[in-house]
Amino acid sequence: MRRADRLFLIIHALRGRRTALPARGLADTLGVSQRTVYRDVADLQRSGVPIEGEAGIGYVLRKGADIPPLMFQPDELEALVVGTRFVQAFAGERLGRAADAALLKINAVLPAGLRERSERSRVFAPDFGQHAALKAHIDDIHQAIALRRVIALGYADERGAASTREIQPLCLAFWGGSWTLGAWCRLRQDFRNFRLDRIRECVMLEISFLENEKSGFAAYMAAMEAH
Structure with missing residues (x-):
C-alpha cells in the first residue's frame, strides 16, 4: 500500500x-x-x-475539523467513471440515479485536466435491454434486503412451471448477463437462488425477519462456497 x-x-x-x-x-x-x-x-x-x-x-x-478530500489518480478516476456507468445500466432506477448524481459531484470538483480524462473514457456499459419490470424488481428487492422484510415471490423455473414462495432476501448478484437473488426460502427451509428475469411478481410483506447463523447472509455465502 x-x-x-x-x-x-x-x-x-x-x-x-x-x-x-x-x-x-x-x-x-x-x-x-x-x-x-x-x-x-x-x-x-x-x-x-x-x-x-x-x-x-x-x-x-478535532471536532469541526475540515479535511480536504484526497485527489484521485487518473486511473482511479476512470475506475469510478466506469463503475458508475455499470451501475447506471444494470443496477435499477434508484441506484442508477444515485450513481449519476455521484458522478456529477465528482466532476464538479475536479480540475479541468482530470475532468476531461473522465469524459474521454472509452469503457462503456450499454444496457442489454433490461425491461422496466426487471429494474423495478431490483429496486424493490434492494429495499427489502435493507429493511429485512419478507418477500412474496411469484416465480417461473427454467421449464416455465410457476410457483409462489415467501423468502427472506439476502443479496443481489449480477453475473454479467443476469441478476440473481440469493434468499432463504421459508417453505423449503433452505437457501435458494432466483433469477430476476423469471420473477413474475414481487411484493414486500409487512413481515420482518432476523438473520441468524442458520439463515443469514454469512451462512448463505458459506453454503454457496461449499457448492
Whole structure:
C-alpha cells in the first residue's frame, strides 16, 4: 500500500468518531505495525491535520475539523467513471440515479485536466435491454434486503412451471448477463437462488425477519462456497 493511501485511510478511519481509536485498531486495519501508525500519525500532525491523542490512548480528529478530500489518480478516476456507468445500466432506477448524481459531484470538483480524462473514457456499459419490470424488481428487492422484510415471490423455473414462495432476501448478484437473488426460502427451509428475469411478481410483506447463523447472509455465502 502506498504511504499516501495509508495516510488517507488513517484520516478516513478517524473521521466522524466520537471516541479515540487505538493505534492497535489502525494497525490491524492497515496491516502494518503500531510503530508505523505512530510515525504516520505524527507526520499527519506535523503537516497540520488536527489529530488529537497519543500512543497508548488513541486518536481522534478535532471536532469541526475540515479535511480536504484526497485527489484521485487518473486511473482511479476512470475506475469510478466506469463503475458508475455499470451501475447506471444494470443496477435499477434508484441506484442508477444515485450513481449519476455521484458522478456529477465528482466532476464538479475536479480540475479541468482530470475532468476531461473522465469524459474521454472509452469503457462503456450499454444496457442489454433490461425491461422496466426487471429494474423495478431490483429496486424493490434492494429495499427489502435493507429493511429485512419478507418477500412474496411469484416465480417461473427454467421449464416455465410457476410457483409462489415467501423468502427472506439476502443479496443481489449480477453475473454479467443476469441478476440473481440469493434468499432463504421459508417453505423449503433452505437457501435458494432466483433469477430476476423469471420473477413474475414481487411484493414486500409487512413481515420482518432476523438473520441468524442458520439463515443469514454469512451462512448463505458459506453454503454457496461449499457448492
